[in-house]
Amino acid sequence: MLAAVTVTALDGRDHLVRDTALGENCDDGRYQAECGTWVVSASLCEPPGRPCALCECVAQVRTRARAVSGGGRS
Numbered sequence: 001m002l003a004a005v006t007v008t009a010l011d012g013r014d015h016l017v018r019d020t021a022l023g024e025n026c027d028d029g030r031y032q033a034e035c036g037t038w039v040v041s042a043s044l045c046e047p048p049g050r051p052c053a054l055c056e057c058v059a060q061v062r063t064r065a066r067a068v069s070g071g072g073r074s
């Protein structure tokens with residue numbers, strides 16, 4: 001299963017941010033979502049928005065790739 005959290009960005013969409021991305025780039029408070037969108041920590045206060053279709057697509061592709069390769073974390 002994809003270890004990610006949903007973060008609402010200033011664009012009003014809920015983006016998926018992997019737990020590994022949350023540990024990176026924490027110096028400047030920016031996190032990169034699965035679709036490439038940069039989310040700033042201030043946007044963590046935004047109310048929930050619409051799901052990001054690109055993040056959902058990336059998550060599905062990663063899940064399928066893991067299923068084909070026999071599992072494991074990437």
Ligand SMILES: [Zn+2]
Binds near residue numbers: 014015016036054
């Ligand atoms: Zn996204």
